[in-house]
Amino acid sequence: MQKKIIALAIAAMASSAVFADTNVTIYGRIDYGFMNRGGNDGGVAARASASEFGAGLQSGSRIGFKGVEDLGNGLKALFQMEFGSIKNDQGKGAGDGLSSMRNAYVGLTSKYGTVVGGKLDGVRYGIFNKYDAFGGGNVGNFTQMTAQVDRANNAVAYISPSFAGLTATLAYATHIGDANPMTLDADENSNGGNKGDAMLTTAMLNYKNGGLDLTGDWERVSFKDGATSGTASALDEVTVWTVGGSYDFGVVKLAALYDNLQADARNGGGVIVDVNTWFVSASAPVGSKVVLKTTFGQTEDKKASGDVKASKIGIGADYMLSKRTKFYATYGKIYNGDNSDYRLSPAANCTTGAAALTKCSSAIGTHGFDIGIAHTF
Numbered sequence: 001m002q003k004k005i006i007a008l009a010i011a012a013m014a015s016s017a018v019f020a021d022t023n024v025t026i027y028g029r030i031d032y033g034f035m036n037r038g039g040n041d042g043g044v045a046a047r048a049s050a051s052e053f054g055a056g057l058q059s060g061s062r063i064g065f066k067g068v069e070d071l072g073n074g075l076k077a078l079f080q081m082e083f084g085s086i087k088n089d090q091g092k093g094a095g096d097g098l099s100s101m102r103n104a105y106v107g108l109t110s111k112y113g114t115v116v117g118g119k120l121d122g123v124r125y126g127i128f129n130k131y132d133a134f135g136g137g138n139v140g141n142f143t144q145m146t147a148q149v150d151r152a153n154n155a156v157a158y159i160s161p162s163f164a165g166l167t168a169t170l171a172y173a174t175h176i177g178d179a180n181p182m183t184l185d186a187d188e189n190s191n192g193g194n195k196g197d198a199m200l201t202t203a204m205l206n207y208k209n210g211g212l213d214l215t216g217d218w219e220r221v222s223f224k225d226g227a228t229s230g231t232a233s234a235l236d237e238v239t240v241w242t243v244g245g246s247y248d249f250g251v252v253k254l255a256a257l258y259d260n261l262q263a264d265a266r267n268g269g270g271v272i273v274d275v276n277t278w279f280v281s282a283s284a285p286v287g288s289k290v291v292l293k294t295t296f297g298q299t300e301d302k303k304a305s306g307d308v309k310a311s312k313i314g315i316g317a318d319y320m321l322s323k324r325t326k327f328y329a330t331y332g333k334i335y336n337g338d339n340s341d342y343r344l345s346p347a348a349n350c351t352t353g354a355a356a357l358t359k360c361s362s363a364i365g366t367h368g369f370d371i372g373i374a375h376t377f
Contacts, residue, residue: 026064066081081103149173155173168205169202211253219242251285274301275302293316296314314330325376331369
Protein backbone atom coordinates (compact mmCIF):
# COMPACT_ATOMS: atom_id res chain seq x y z
CA MET A 1 0.00 0.00 0.00
CA GLN A 2 1.43 3.34 -0.98
CA LYS A 3 2.29 5.87 1.68
CA LYS A 4 -0.21 8.68 1.28
CA ILE A 5 0.44 12.33 0.53
CA ILE A 6 -1.26 14.52 3.15
CA ALA A 7 -4.21 15.31 0.89
CA LEU A 8 -4.83 11.66 0.11
CA ALA A 9 -4.71 10.65 3.76
CA ILE A 10 -7.30 13.26 4.63
CA ALA A 11 -9.59 12.26 1.76
CA ALA A 12 -9.68 8.60 2.80
CA MET A 13 -12.11 8.96 5.68
CA ALA A 14 -14.46 6.08 4.96
CA SER A 15 -13.57 2.45 5.71
CA SER A 16 -15.10 -0.75 7.02
CA ALA A 17 -14.80 -0.70 10.82
CA VAL A 18 -16.82 2.34 11.92
CA PHE A 19 -18.30 2.98 15.34
CA ALA A 20 -21.56 4.74 14.49
CA ASP A 21 -21.78 6.76 17.70
CA THR A 22 -18.29 8.24 17.53
CA ASN A 23 -17.59 8.02 13.78
CA VAL A 24 -14.14 6.50 14.35
CA THR A 25 -12.56 4.16 11.82
CA ILE A 26 -9.97 1.53 12.72
CA TYR A 27 -7.66 0.59 9.86
CA GLY A 28 -4.33 -1.09 9.40
CA ARG A 29 -2.05 -3.47 7.59
CA ILE A 30 -0.12 -6.62 8.48
CA ASP A 31 2.68 -7.89 6.24
CA TYR A 32 5.04 -10.85 6.50
CA GLY A 33 7.53 -12.45 4.13
CA PHE A 34 11.01 -13.77 3.31
CA MET A 35 13.92 -11.72 1.95
CA ASN A 36 17.35 -12.66 0.59
CA ARG A 37 20.05 -10.07 -0.17
CA GLY A 38 23.75 -10.19 -1.09
CA GLY A 39 26.52 -8.73 -3.22
CA ASN A 40 29.76 -6.84 -2.55
CA ASP A 41 29.64 -4.21 -5.32
CA GLY A 42 30.56 -0.66 -4.29
CA GLY A 43 32.41 -1.44 -1.07
CA VAL A 44 29.70 -3.21 0.92
CA ALA A 45 31.59 -5.23 3.51
CA ALA A 46 29.72 -5.76 6.79
CA ARG A 47 26.95 -8.36 6.50
CA ALA A 48 27.36 -8.65 2.76
CA SER A 49 24.54 -11.21 2.57
CA ALA A 50 21.49 -12.18 4.60
CA SER A 51 18.45 -14.46 4.34
CA GLU A 52 15.65 -13.68 6.75
CA PHE A 53 11.96 -13.74 7.52
CA GLY A 54 10.55 -10.34 8.40
CA ALA A 55 7.56 -8.06 8.77
CA GLY A 56 6.65 -5.09 6.61
CA LEU A 57 8.61 -5.99 3.48
CA GLN A 58 6.11 -4.38 1.11
CA SER A 59 4.84 -1.77 3.55
CA GLY A 60 5.23 -1.49 7.30
CA SER A 61 2.65 -3.18 9.49
CA ARG A 62 0.57 -0.57 11.29
CA ILE A 63 -2.69 0.27 13.01
CA GLY A 64 -4.52 3.58 12.93
CA PHE A 65 -7.62 5.47 13.99
CA LYS A 66 -9.30 8.24 12.03
CA GLY A 67 -12.60 10.03 12.09
CA VAL A 68 -14.65 13.04 11.07
CA GLU A 69 -17.36 15.05 12.82
CA ASP A 70 -19.93 17.19 11.01
CA LEU A 71 -19.99 20.59 12.72
CA GLY A 72 -22.71 22.00 10.48
CA ASN A 73 -22.75 24.66 7.77
CA GLY A 74 -20.34 22.61 5.65
CA LEU A 75 -17.61 22.55 8.33
CA LYS A 76 -16.15 19.27 9.58
CA ALA A 77 -13.54 18.34 12.18
CA LEU A 78 -11.17 15.49 11.38
CA PHE A 79 -8.33 13.58 13.00
CA GLN A 80 -5.96 10.68 12.42
CA MET A 81 -3.50 8.75 14.62
CA GLU A 82 -1.37 6.03 13.05
CA PHE A 83 1.12 3.80 14.86
CA GLY A 84 3.78 1.79 13.08
CA SER A 85 6.91 -0.31 13.39
CA ILE A 86 4.67 -3.18 14.50
CA LYS A 87 6.95 -6.23 14.43
CA ASN A 88 4.44 -8.99 13.81
CA ASP A 89 7.39 -11.35 13.31
CA GLN A 90 8.97 -10.93 16.76
CA GLY A 91 6.81 -8.88 19.10
CA LYS A 92 7.34 -5.40 20.47
CA GLY A 93 10.77 -3.90 20.91
CA ALA A 94 12.01 -0.46 21.85
CA GLY A 95 10.37 2.17 19.65
CA ASP A 96 7.86 -0.28 18.15
CA GLY A 97 4.09 -0.57 18.20
CA LEU A 98 2.02 2.06 19.99
CA SER A 99 5.19 3.86 21.08
CA SER A 100 6.02 4.58 17.43
CA MET A 101 3.84 7.35 15.94
CA ARG A 102 3.77 7.33 12.14
CA ASN A 103 1.51 10.35 11.72
CA ALA A 104 -1.10 12.18 13.76
CA TYR A 105 -3.12 15.29 13.03
CA VAL A 106 -6.27 17.19 13.92
CA GLY A 107 -7.93 19.86 11.79
CA LEU A 108 -10.89 21.33 9.99
CA THR A 109 -12.21 20.92 6.45
CA SER A 110 -14.79 22.84 4.41
CA LYS A 111 -15.46 23.97 0.84
CA TYR A 112 -12.56 26.41 1.28
CA GLY A 113 -10.04 23.65 1.90
CA THR A 114 -8.49 21.68 4.75
CA VAL A 115 -6.15 22.76 7.54
CA VAL A 116 -4.41 20.20 9.77
CA GLY A 117 -1.63 20.21 12.35
CA GLY A 118 0.52 17.53 13.97
CA LYS A 119 3.04 15.00 12.70
CA LEU A 120 2.45 14.81 8.94
CA ASP A 121 3.66 12.57 6.13
CA GLY A 122 6.30 14.29 4.00
CA VAL A 123 4.85 15.71 0.78
CA ARG A 124 7.89 14.96 -1.42
CA TYR A 125 8.16 11.49 0.13
CA GLY A 126 4.58 10.83 -0.92
CA ILE A 127 5.32 12.01 -4.47
CA PHE A 128 8.19 9.56 -4.87
CA ASN A 129 6.06 6.71 -3.57
CA LYS A 130 3.10 7.77 -5.71
CA TYR A 131 5.00 7.50 -9.00
CA ASP A 132 7.19 4.53 -8.06
CA ALA A 133 5.23 1.39 -9.01
CA PHE A 134 6.48 -0.25 -5.79
CA GLY A 135 4.99 2.53 -3.68
CA GLY A 136 8.00 2.77 -1.38
CA GLY A 137 8.14 -0.93 -0.46
CA ASN A 138 9.79 -4.23 -1.41
CA VAL A 139 13.45 -4.49 -2.43
CA GLY A 140 12.46 -3.12 -5.85
CA ASN A 141 11.47 0.35 -4.57
CA PHE A 142 13.55 3.28 -5.82
CA THR A 143 12.69 5.80 -3.06
CA GLN A 144 15.27 4.14 -0.79
CA MET A 145 18.00 5.69 -2.99
CA THR A 146 17.06 9.24 -1.98
CA ALA A 147 17.14 11.55 1.04
CA GLN A 148 13.59 12.16 2.29
CA VAL A 149 11.68 13.91 5.04
CA ASP A 150 9.39 10.92 5.49
CA ARG A 151 7.42 12.63 8.26
CA ALA A 152 7.56 16.21 9.49
CA ASN A 153 7.18 16.86 13.21
CA ASN A 154 5.43 19.95 14.57
CA ALA A 155 3.85 20.66 11.18
CA VAL A 156 0.84 22.50 9.79
CA ALA A 157 -0.61 22.12 6.29
CA TYR A 158 -3.29 23.63 4.06
CA ILE A 159 -4.82 21.60 1.21
CA SER A 160 -6.93 23.58 -1.23
CA PRO A 161 -10.16 22.41 -2.87
CA SER A 162 -9.81 21.09 -6.42
CA PHE A 163 -10.17 23.74 -9.13
CA ALA A 164 -10.68 22.00 -12.50
CA GLY A 165 -8.40 19.19 -11.35
CA LEU A 166 -5.74 21.45 -9.78
CA THR A 167 -4.96 21.16 -6.04
CA ALA A 168 -2.39 23.06 -3.95
CA THR A 169 -0.71 21.96 -0.72
CA LEU A 170 1.24 24.33 1.53
CA ALA A 171 3.05 23.01 4.61
CA TYR A 172 5.44 24.28 7.28
CA ALA A 173 7.27 22.31 9.98
CA THR A 174 9.53 23.44 12.82
CA HIS A 175 11.09 20.09 13.74
CA ILE A 176 13.47 18.72 11.12
CA GLY A 177 16.34 18.52 13.58
CA ASP A 178 20.08 18.17 13.16
CA ALA A 179 19.67 16.82 9.64
CA ASN A 180 22.27 15.52 7.24
CA PRO A 181 21.71 16.91 3.70
CA MET A 182 21.89 13.40 2.30
CA THR A 183 19.44 11.86 4.79
CA LEU A 184 17.18 14.70 6.01
CA ASP A 185 16.43 12.92 9.28
CA ALA A 186 14.01 14.50 11.70
CA ASP A 187 16.01 14.35 14.92
CA GLU A 188 13.54 13.72 17.72
CA ASN A 189 15.94 15.13 20.33
CA SER A 190 17.11 18.31 18.61
CA ASN A 191 16.17 21.49 20.48
CA GLY A 192 12.69 20.30 21.45
CA GLY A 193 11.32 20.71 17.95
CA ASN A 194 10.64 24.43 17.79
CA LYS A 195 12.86 27.53 18.08
CA GLY A 196 16.46 26.60 17.34
CA ASP A 197 15.52 23.65 15.18
CA ALA A 198 15.76 23.38 11.39
CA MET A 199 12.53 24.28 9.57
CA LEU A 200 10.81 22.86 6.49
CA THR A 201 8.68 24.80 3.99
CA THR A 202 6.73 23.00 1.24
CA ALA A 203 4.62 24.11 -1.74
CA MET A 204 3.07 21.52 -4.07
CA LEU A 205 0.70 21.64 -7.06
CA ASN A 206 -1.08 18.56 -8.37
CA TYR A 207 -3.19 18.24 -11.52
CA LYS A 208 -5.46 15.27 -12.26
CA ASN A 209 -7.64 14.79 -15.34
CA GLY A 210 -8.77 11.30 -16.30
CA GLY A 211 -5.72 9.05 -16.55
CA LEU A 212 -3.29 11.99 -16.36
CA ASP A 213 -1.64 12.89 -13.02
CA LEU A 214 1.03 15.64 -12.78
CA THR A 215 2.85 16.97 -9.70
CA GLY A 216 5.32 19.77 -9.03
CA ASP A 217 6.88 20.36 -5.60
CA TRP A 218 9.34 22.81 -4.01
CA GLU A 219 10.76 22.30 -0.52
CA ARG A 220 13.35 24.05 1.62
CA VAL A 221 14.95 23.03 4.91
CA SER A 222 16.45 26.11 6.58
CA PHE A 223 19.29 25.86 9.09
CA LYS A 224 19.86 29.63 9.37
CA ASP A 225 18.43 29.77 12.89
CA GLY A 226 18.51 26.05 13.43
CA ALA A 227 20.71 23.16 14.42
CA THR A 228 24.35 24.03 15.07
CA SER A 229 25.86 20.59 15.66
CA GLY A 230 26.80 17.64 13.50
CA THR A 231 26.68 17.84 9.70
CA ALA A 232 24.02 20.54 9.82
CA SER A 233 26.44 22.99 11.45
CA ALA A 234 27.96 23.62 8.01
CA LEU A 235 24.62 24.20 6.26
CA ASP A 236 22.60 27.26 5.43
CA GLU A 237 19.71 25.48 3.69
CA VAL A 238 18.71 22.48 1.59
CA THR A 239 16.45 23.13 -1.43
CA VAL A 240 14.62 20.49 -3.46
CA TRP A 241 12.64 20.64 -6.72
CA THR A 242 10.56 17.62 -7.78
CA VAL A 243 8.39 17.02 -10.85
CA GLY A 244 6.53 13.80 -11.59
CA GLY A 245 3.77 12.50 -13.77
CA SER A 246 1.87 9.40 -14.81
CA TYR A 247 -0.71 8.32 -17.34
CA ASP A 248 -2.96 5.31 -16.93
CA PHE A 249 -3.66 3.73 -20.33
CA GLY A 250 -5.69 0.94 -18.72
CA VAL A 251 -3.45 -1.85 -19.99
CA VAL A 252 -0.40 -0.16 -18.46
CA LYS A 253 0.32 2.81 -16.21
CA LEU A 254 3.53 4.69 -17.03
CA ALA A 255 5.22 7.16 -14.67
CA ALA A 256 8.39 9.25 -14.44
CA LEU A 257 10.01 11.58 -11.89
CA TYR A 258 12.91 14.03 -11.78
CA ASP A 259 14.33 15.53 -8.59
CA ASN A 260 17.16 17.93 -7.72
CA LEU A 261 18.49 18.42 -4.17
CA GLN A 262 21.03 21.15 -3.36
CA ALA A 263 22.65 21.99 -0.03
CA ASP A 264 24.26 25.41 0.53
CA ALA A 265 27.09 25.98 3.00
CA ARG A 266 26.95 28.70 5.63
CA ASN A 267 28.98 31.91 5.41
CA GLY A 268 28.67 32.11 1.62
CA GLY A 269 30.29 28.75 0.99
CA GLY A 270 28.06 28.01 -2.00
CA VAL A 271 26.56 24.69 -3.10
CA ILE A 272 28.26 21.69 -1.48
CA VAL A 273 25.71 18.98 -2.43
CA ASP A 274 23.96 18.78 -5.82
CA VAL A 275 22.06 15.51 -6.29
CA ASN A 276 20.13 14.79 -9.49
CA THR A 277 17.71 11.86 -9.35
CA TRP A 278 15.31 10.36 -11.88
CA PHE A 279 13.32 7.21 -12.45
CA VAL A 280 10.80 5.70 -14.84
CA SER A 281 8.19 3.20 -13.71
CA ALA A 282 5.40 1.02 -15.06
CA SER A 283 2.64 -1.21 -13.71
CA ALA A 284 0.37 -3.44 -15.76
CA PRO A 285 -2.62 -5.54 -14.69
CA VAL A 286 -2.79 -9.04 -16.15
CA GLY A 287 -6.38 -10.20 -15.84
CA SER A 288 -8.12 -9.49 -12.54
CA LYS A 289 -5.53 -11.08 -10.22
CA VAL A 290 -1.99 -10.11 -11.26
CA VAL A 291 -0.20 -6.75 -11.41
CA LEU A 292 3.30 -6.62 -12.94
CA LYS A 293 5.62 -3.78 -11.83
CA THR A 294 9.02 -2.37 -12.74
CA THR A 295 11.06 0.75 -11.90
CA PHE A 296 14.49 1.89 -13.10
CA GLY A 297 16.32 5.03 -12.00
CA GLN A 298 19.58 6.75 -11.17
CA THR A 299 20.92 9.20 -8.59
CA GLU A 300 24.18 11.17 -8.74
CA ASP A 301 25.88 13.84 -6.61
CA LYS A 302 27.48 16.29 -9.05
CA LYS A 303 29.49 17.97 -6.27
CA ALA A 304 30.98 14.84 -4.75
CA SER A 305 34.52 13.76 -5.47
CA GLY A 306 34.73 10.83 -7.84
CA ASP A 307 31.96 8.67 -9.27
CA VAL A 308 29.23 9.04 -6.60
CA LYS A 309 26.46 7.64 -8.77
CA ALA A 310 24.17 4.62 -8.56
CA SER A 311 21.36 3.04 -10.56
CA LYS A 312 18.69 0.63 -9.41
CA ILE A 313 16.19 -1.64 -11.13
CA GLY A 314 13.20 -3.33 -9.53
CA ILE A 315 10.94 -6.01 -11.03
CA GLY A 316 7.97 -7.53 -9.25
CA ALA A 317 4.40 -8.76 -9.20
CA ASP A 318 1.36 -8.80 -6.91
CA TYR A 319 -1.19 -11.61 -6.93
CA MET A 320 -4.53 -10.46 -5.52
CA LEU A 321 -6.29 -13.10 -3.44
CA SER A 322 -8.99 -10.50 -2.69
CA LYS A 323 -9.31 -6.71 -2.52
CA ARG A 324 -7.51 -6.76 0.83
CA THR A 325 -5.14 -9.73 0.67
CA LYS A 326 -2.31 -10.41 -1.77
CA PHE A 327 0.91 -12.28 -2.38
CA TYR A 328 3.93 -10.32 -3.62
CA ALA A 329 7.33 -11.13 -5.12
CA THR A 330 10.07 -8.63 -6.04
CA TYR A 331 13.66 -8.54 -7.29
CA GLY A 332 15.94 -5.51 -6.90
CA LYS A 333 19.51 -4.74 -8.00
CA ILE A 334 21.75 -1.70 -7.41
CA TYR A 335 24.67 -0.74 -9.68
CA ASN A 336 27.17 1.42 -7.77
CA GLY A 337 29.73 3.86 -9.14
CA ASP A 338 33.34 3.61 -8.01
CA ASN A 339 32.77 5.88 -4.98
CA SER A 340 29.21 4.90 -4.12
CA ASP A 341 28.03 2.54 -1.42
CA TYR A 342 24.25 2.20 -1.89
CA ARG A 343 22.83 -0.99 -0.36
CA LEU A 344 19.54 -2.79 -0.85
CA SER A 345 16.55 -2.27 1.47
CA PRO A 346 12.75 -2.66 1.32
CA ALA A 347 12.44 0.54 3.39
CA ALA A 348 11.68 3.60 1.27
CA ASN A 349 13.76 6.11 3.25
CA CYS A 350 16.94 4.07 3.56
CA THR A 351 19.66 5.81 1.57
CA THR A 352 23.32 4.94 2.13
CA GLY A 353 25.07 6.90 -0.64
CA ALA A 354 28.79 7.35 -0.08
CA ALA A 355 30.28 5.29 2.72
CA ALA A 356 30.57 8.32 5.01
CA LEU A 357 26.85 9.09 4.67
CA THR A 358 25.39 5.74 5.69
CA LYS A 359 21.98 6.22 7.31
CA CYS A 360 20.21 2.87 7.17
CA SER A 361 21.80 -0.03 9.04
CA SER A 362 19.17 -2.45 7.66
CA ALA A 363 20.44 -2.02 4.08
CA ILE A 364 22.49 -5.04 2.94
CA GLY A 365 24.13 -6.06 -0.32
CA THR A 366 23.28 -4.86 -3.81
CA HIS A 367 20.86 -7.48 -5.16
CA GLY A 368 18.10 -9.63 -3.73
CA PHE A 369 14.48 -10.72 -3.71
CA ASP A 370 11.50 -10.87 -1.39
CA ILE A 371 8.26 -12.84 -1.29
CA GLY A 372 5.38 -12.45 1.14
CA ILE A 373 1.73 -11.88 1.96
CA ALA A 374 -0.04 -8.70 3.08
CA HIS A 375 -3.54 -7.98 4.39
CA THR A 376 -5.16 -4.56 4.89
CA PHE A 377 -8.20 -3.87 7.05
